Amino acid sequence: MRIVSNSIEGRDIAYQMHPNVNLRKYEKTGGLVIESGDGIYVTDNNGKRYIEGMAGLWSVALGFGEKRLAEVAKAQMEKLPYYHTFSYKTHGPSIDLAELLISIAPVPMSKVHFTSSGSEANDLACKMVWYRSNALGNKDKKKIIGRIKGYHGVTIAAASITGLPRNHESFDLPLDRMFHTSCPSYVHFGKDGESEADFTARILNDLEELILKEGPETIAAFWGEPVMGAGGVLVPPAGYWEGVQAILKKYDILLVADEVICGFGRTGKMFACETYNIKPDVLIVSKQISSSYMPLSALIMNDAFYQPIADESDRIGVFGHGFTASGHPVATAVGLENLKIIQERDLVGNAARLEEKFLGRLAELAKHPLAHSSRGVGLIGALEIKPWGDAKPGDAAAAVSAALEEEGVISRNIGEALCFCPPLIITAEQIDDMFDAVGRALDKVEKTRA
Numbered sequence: 001m002r003i004v005s006n007s008i009e010g011r012d013i014a015y016q017m018h019p020n021v022n023l024r025k026y027e028k029t030g031g032l033v034i035e036s037g038d039g040i041y042v043t044d045n046n047g048k049r050y051i052e053g054m055a056g057l058w059s060v061a062l063g064f065g066e067k068r069l070a071e072v073a074k075a076q077m078e079k080l081p082y083y084h085t086f087s088y089k090t091h092g093p094s095i096d097l098a099e100l101l102i103s104i105a106p107v108p109m110s111k112v113h114f115t116s117s118g119s120e121a122n123d124l125a126c127k128m129v130w131y132r133s134n135a136l137g138n139k140d141k142k143k144i145i146g147r148i149k150g151y152h153g154v155t156i157a158a159a160s161i162t163g164l165p166r167n168h169e170s171f172d173l174p175l176d177r178m179f180h181t182s183c184p185s186y187v188h189f190g191k192d193g194e195s196e197a198d199f200t201a202r203i204l205n206d207l208e209e210l211i212l213k214e215g216p217e218t219i220a221a222f223w224g225e226p227v228m229g230a231g232g233v234l235v236p237p238a239g240y241w242e243g244v245q246a247i248l249k250k251y252d253i254l255l256v257a258d259e260v261i262c263g264f265g266r267t268g269k270m271f272a273c274e275t276y277n278i279k280p281d282v283l284i285v286s287k288q289i290s291s292s293y294m295p296l297s298a299l300i301m302n303d304a305f306y307q308p309i310a311d312e313s314d315r316i317g318v319f320g321h322g323f324t325a326s327g328h329p330v331a332t333a334v335g336l337e338n339l340k341i342i343q344e345r346d347l348v349g350n351a352a353r354l355e356e357k358f359l360g361r362l363a364e365l366a367k368h369p370l371a372h373s374s375r376g377v378g379l380i381g382a383l384e385i386k387p388w389g390d391a392k393p394g395d396a397a398a399a400v401s402a403a404l405e406e407e408g409v410i411s412r413n414i415g416e417a418l419c420f421c422p423p424l425i426i427t428a429e430q431i432d433d434m435f436d437a438v439g440r441a442l443d444k445v446e447k448t449r450a
């Protein structure tokens with residue numbers, strides 16, 4: 001018989017296997033138990049309050065206490081808690097949200113298909129790219145190009161397009177149709193003496209060389225986050241997206257823009273496709289679509305993408321894909337209300353107005369002796385920490401993140417980057433509170449190193 005400590009932390013260790021942790025380490029340390037939330041804050045089970053500097057997982061646009069979302073969820077639960085969208089059935093919330101998404105999409109789009117997570121949406125987009133190639137008789141046009149450090153989720157196809165080794169190793173991934181081209185992060189991959197413009201030209205050349213090596217007629221799609229999130233908040237250099245799109249056009253390759261993090265205001269525009277003038281064939285959204293109060297994601301596709309797929313389903317007799325929760329009425333009702341609130345309160349404008357302050361404070365912190373540089377756009381940014389002599393990769397940012405948590409701010413350390421992506425409702429004063437705490441955490445860690 002196993003002995004289980006009766007504390008909540010003990011029961012968590014005993015019974016729950018967590019995502020994205022070192023499982024052996026978790027057995028010893030356990031996790032921080034978060035009990036409640038309000039505005040940009042969450043509170044743990046000991047009553048300690050934190051600024052959630054990451055909006056959960058880059059996702060809680062409206063903060064942690066939006067009553068209108070709770071009320072809409074309750075009303076929908078009482079009216080129609082569940083219905084599906086299979087077999088020629090449909091319902092109001094999914095239709096209303098699809099219509100709104102088409103009306104605000106950054107480029108003319110034709111149809112919305114709902115899923116429940118970013119991974120599912122990317123996985124399905126990949127299946128649809130293959131289905132479409134078959135529909136068009138292009139049986140060999142199936143390869144997909146993602147990017148080193150790109151992140152698109154953890155299901156088999158999405159993880160294969162992801163360019164992070166930890167999502168591949170021992171999972172027997174990536175699939176052999178998936179390739180990864182250079183990462184557009186000048187700060188990490190620029191060579192000594194190379195200008196940013198030369199770096200951009202070099203990585204665009206890498207993309208074209210990969211396409212030519214594999215055979216343009218075999219490449220179906222290119223996948224990219226406008227700003228890479230889980231790779232460490234990597235902002236593209238000037239001219240990068242223009243260059244990528246020119247190459248894709250030249251070789252007739254589809255563009256899938258993964259706005260799971262960027263969508264709905266994060267970069268100071270409704271979509272980062274507007275920030276970087278990206279014209280995708282398929283747009284993937286999730287997270288801020290419902291502020292993550294309910295699991296929800298969507299593929300938004302243009303007509304040229306949709307039509308061959310519709311023809312193929314007609315030939316076969318059915319589009320043989322769907323989830324029990326596709327377009328779930330409670331999730332889509334909450335998503336609709338969430339987007340209405342983002343529009344009513346002009347939270348996209350809030351991100352645009354606060355960008356200068358947010359990036360300015362990060363740039364000031366980058367002058368600290370423990371910091372290397374800062375980067376960001378809108379309300380997403382990172383402070384690159386300088387590893388000290390004997391630090392293992394990632395240890396320095398982890399130490400600052402831990403000290404910051406003691407100071408009452410939750411951040412995320414990815415490699416040497418300390419990442420911030422606060423709720424879109426944050427105010428200028430709260431940005432000061434958050435970054436004042438980062439300054440104190442840096443000083444604290446520096447003292448322990450002295």
Ligand code: PLP
Nearest residue numbers: 117118119151152153229260261
């Ligand atoms: N795409 C991007 C850009 C993401 O950041 C994420 C998650 O962080 C995903 C896809 C996967 O989403 P999910 O965790 O909902 O499967």
